[in-house]
Amino acid sequence: MSHQKHPRIPRPKLDHYARTDVALVGTTCAVMDNLIEKWATELNPGHRTLTVIGDHAEPKPGTLFQVGTKRFHTPADQWNDYDERLQSTQFDLALVNGNHYPADRQIVFVDPAKAGTLERRREQLTDVLAIVLCPGVESLPEWLETKFSSSAKKPPVCGLEEATTVVLSLLQTLLRTRVPALKTLLLTGGKSLRMGQRKADLVYRPDGRTEAERLADITGRLLPDTVHISVADAGRATVGGLPRIVDRFPGMGPAGAIATAFLTDPDAAWLVLACDLPLLEITDLNTLIGARNPGKYATAYRRASQPFPEPLVAIYEPKSYQRLLRLLALGYACPRKLLINSEIKSLEAEDERPFTNANTPEERAAVLQLLASA
Secondary structure (H helix, E strand, O other), X not given: XXXXXXXXXXXXXXXXXXXXXXXXXXXXXXXXHHHHHHHHHHHOOOOOEEEEOOOOOOOOOOXXXXXXXXXXXXXXXXXXXHHHHHHHOOOOEEEEEOOOOOOOXXXXXXXXXXXXXXXXXXXXXXXXXXXXXXXXXXXXXXXXXXXXXXXXXXXXXXXXXXXXXXXXXXXXXXHHHOOOOEEEEEEOOOOOOOOOOXXXXXXXXXXXXXXXXXXXXHHHHHOOOOXXXXXXOOOOXXXXXOOEEEOOOXXXXXXXXXXXXXXXXXXXXXXXXXXXXXXXXXXXXXXXXXXXXXXXXXXXXXXXXXXXEEEEEEEEOXXXXXXXXXXXXXXXXXXXXXHHOOOEEEEEEOOOHHHOOOOOHHHHHHHHHHHHHO
């Protein structure tokens, strides 16, 4: 066997600047930059969108960015391609000025003022989503027509005036096809010190199923073949033969289990469920899945009487992985901290019974009494 010096870690499937990069190429920077800003504004409510344009002015020393009225600046200027890759996990889409920087997909403009520039970039036209004819242009140049003559799918062609409608529709469709798949992480690794026995093994209903088995069945019906069982150590048995994920961050609680799930599959979104919610039903999870917003860091319930979201009945998007690790690096091991301090989709739950915790024998007895009287 060949020696492997470093462990193999799954890498997320990302483009350079975001999960999906699209470059505009073939017209002036003034036209493209205006459209990039306009389209990003249109897309941003549902998709975290980054704009990548060139600065024609004198470069500013150091690194500068602004959030609201707060401006950050450092004289250090060590930004490199690796830094761009690090921030790519945070965005669903990057709209790029292709006159300065290439991207995996392109919106091509046919503009007489930039005809030579476009032809020189013909090798960069690897996945053309649409072709936009600028004013005064009625047909494609011969070399571009030839490029698509043998293609099974010729990109749509439109004029500049209708470009926003056509391109935004194409981008919305593209982003829908690139929504991360949803998997389930069932947390069974807690020590259950207050209960005195593992909460995942408790039985609340006459059918004799443990809570882990019940929740695995519920989520399996909603999301077939996606359920994974989080265990604290490799010696712990799984549930119903389902795949296990052994915690790689021991002692870090649910935050470590969630980080481990992303370490296993960084391209998936994870529906995270605790095993101490015996009144949670399939309808509650179905509502959560139906309300999912992949453009946010997470989708979570919030009880009407509580100011904070429920971290263990929540969907965590891939973009939350790096944010979770950063919080761990700052000494915060609470998933609720991630939700509180991130842009999430929140569902207010008027009925709070499904989120009733059973952490002690007394609380378990109260839940059993509720179920018996139902």
